[in-house]
Amino acid sequence: MHPKAVLDACAELVREALVFDHPADAVAARFFRAHRGLGPRERATLSDTLFAVLRRKLQYEHFAPSGSGPRERRLAILGFGGPRDFLFSALTPQEKEWLQQCDAVAPSDLLERHRHNLPEWLVQPLRAQLGQDFWPLADSLLGPAPLDLRVNQLSAKRAEVQQELKAAGIESQPTPHSPWGLRVQGKPSLNRADAFTRGAVEVQDEGSQLLALLLDARRGEMVTDFCAGAGGKTLAIGAGMRNTGRLYAFDTSAHRLDALKPRLGRSGLSNVHPVAIAHERDERIKRLAGKMDRVLVDAPCSGTGTLRRHPDLKWRQNQAAIDALATLQLAVLQSAARLLKPGGRLVYATCSLLAQENEAIATAFSAAQPTFVAVPVAAELERLKVAGADGLCAGEDGRFLRLWPHRHATDGFFAAIWQRQA
Numbered sequence: 403m404h405p406k407a408v409l410d411a412c413a414e415l416v417r418e419a420l421v422f423d424h425p426a427d428a429v430a431a432r433f434f435r436a437h438r439g440l441g442p443r444e445r446a447t448l449s450d451t452l453f454a455v456l457r458r459k460l461q462y463e464h465f466a467p468s469g470s471g472p473r474e475r476r477l478a479i480l481g482f483g484g485p486r487d488f489l490f491s492a493l494t495p496q497e498k499e500w501l502q503q504c505d506a507v508a509p510s511d512l513l514e515r516h517r518h519n520l521p522e523w524l525v526q527p528l529r530a531q532l533g534q535d536f537w538p539l540a541d542s543l544l545g546p547a548p549l550d551l552r553v554n555q556l557s558a559k560r561a562e563v564q565q566e567l568k569a570a571g572i573e574s575q576p577t578p579h580s581p582w583g584l585r586v587q588g589k590p591s592l593n594r595a596d597a598f599t600r601g602a603v604e605v606q607d608e609g610s611q612l613l614a615l616l617l618d619a620r621r622g623e624m625v626t627d628f629c630a631g632a633g634g635k636t637l638a639i640g641a642g643m644r645n646t647g648r649l650y651a652f653d654t655s656a657h658r659l660d661a662l663k664p665r666l667g668r669s670g671l672s673n674v675h676p677v678a679i680a681h682e683r684d685e686r687i688k689r690l691a692g693k694m695d696r697v698l699v700d701a702p703c704s705g706t707g708t709l710r711r712h713p714d715l716k717w718r719q720n721q722a723a724i725d726a727l728a729t730l731q732l733a734v735l736q737s738a739a740r741l742l743k744p745g746g747r748l749v750y751a752t753c754s755l756l757a758q759e760n761e762a763i764a765t766a767f768s769a770a771q772p773t774f775v776a777v778p779v780a781a782e783l784e785r786l787k788v789a790g791a792d793g794l795c796a797g798e799d800g801r802f803l804r805l806w807p808h809r810h811a812t813d814g815f816f817a818a819i820w821q822r823q824a
């Protein structure tokens with residue numbers, strides 16, 4: 403495809419995504435369906451351009467007014483995801499000169515907001531929480547995330563899968579903390595790899611694997627994954643139960659639960675029961691009250707821990723949305739807690755960076771539910787033989803799991819654990 407046509411397509415995709423009426427990856431998927439002529443290399447260039455624009459939107463919007471032509475074209479030029487010489491052959495002499503001027507601006511000459519590229523509703527609480535560490539976090543959020551796999555412990559061994567992937571030209575390393583994880587080098591296409599099609603591996607961030615590990619579900623138990631979505635954690639939990647017992651996968655989105663089904667098929671699990679619920683107080687929950695050994699609440703959240711993968715999330719939300727999420731999170735946690743037997747384990751988790759969705763919810767729950775006793779996560783990780791457990795936790799006695807992209811190379815995750823008093 404001619405460079406000019408590729409740049410035009412990039413600008414059009416940027417225009418569609420910046421409406422922010424749908425998630426950026428859904429907009430890109432729709433765009434590729436509508437433009438079947440785009441090959442894999444062109445699609446990669448378009449995606450990389452879009453994600454660069456979303457990551458550095460404030461910086462590029464600051465540069466854009468000094469250029470010429472439509473705004474989306476200027477943004478696409480600044481974030482272009484293909485080779486420089488390819489881009490140059492699509493530009494007018496005036497555009498080339500403008501791009502070189504933009505490239506020459508030193509980061510130190512930019513305002514802070516044009517360097518961190520974060521909205522104020524996110525900057526303020528993160529600065530308050532992190533102090534000096536705010537900038538390493540902000541920098542890490544401008545980069546891509548690694549590709550992690552979880553080896554299905556039901557049917558495969560990590561070292562063997564690593565060898566198998568290597569033979570297929572896919573290099574990987576064991577993840578430092580999760581016993582099931584492999585971190586893959588580069589961005590190889592996995593969908594056709596035999597290890598993937600036969601269910602020996604699933605794509606899952608190392609941090610997400612640790613959340614499933616913390617539930618510590620055992621053989622023969624009754625377990626609920628309350629916000630199961632497409633089942634990333636459900637699959638890990640079901641494998642940990644060695645495909646025995648009963649694992650309910652609840653979610654209010656039947657559509658997301660549908661995406662769990664093919665993954666269940668590949669995984670070999672038959673102990674999982676997906677159930678679409680209307681809301682967190684659904685009658686079906688009442689019927690199962692007091693029957694569960696373990697409940698995971700992987701709550702709906704801002705997803706700010708996943709900004710490397712979903713940079714549009716910072717532009718599609720605001721403080722009012724976080725306030726509404728916090729109310730929902732406490733309601734979901736309170737309702738899910740009713741499912742537990744005395745002695746049972748409750749895990750609350752998010753992929754948010756914000757204390758308002760994390761420590762504040764855990765603290766409010768503890769205050770309202772004195773029969774749920776907090777279990778320090780650091781001690782649990784140590785018992786589960788997770789390397790470097792202390793460095794993964796925060797709060798008094800390592801009370802909470804707190805993973806950060808700039809410290810742990812994972813997405814940002816939070817978890818708290820309670821045991822219901824017998």
Ligand SMILES: C[S@@+](CC[C@H](N)C(=O)[O-])C[C@H]1O[C@@H](n2cnc3c(N)ncnc32)[C@H](O)[C@@H]1O
Nearest residue numbers: 629630631633634635653654655682700701702
């Ligand atoms: C963080 S996502 C879950 C991700 C999933 N556990 C995984 O590992 O792939 C949160 C999920 O909560 C679901 N949800 C939203 N409101 C809910 C509610 N009131 N009760 C149960 N689930 C809810 C959303 O549909 C979404 O799938």
